[in-house]
Amino acid sequence: MSSASEPQPGDTVLVTDGPFAQFTGPVRSVDRERRRVQLIVQIFGDDTRIDIPLEHVERAPEA
Structure with a gap:
């Protein structure tokens, strides 16, 4: 992920891998x-x- 597309605090993200895959939530x-x-x-x-x-x-993705 490039720094331009890195999430910022407050952005909502989707977890794509690991035990929390498919969870979404706001970045702290x-x-x-x-x-x-x-x-x-x-x-x-x-x-x-x-x-x-x-x-x-x-x-x-935007809802």
């Missing part, structure tokens, strides 16, 4: 040095913060 923060992104996803009705590799997310 992006750590470019570690290539990680923190986002909030709904698991069993609760907001859960997850930290995953930046390469495993893409911007969610």
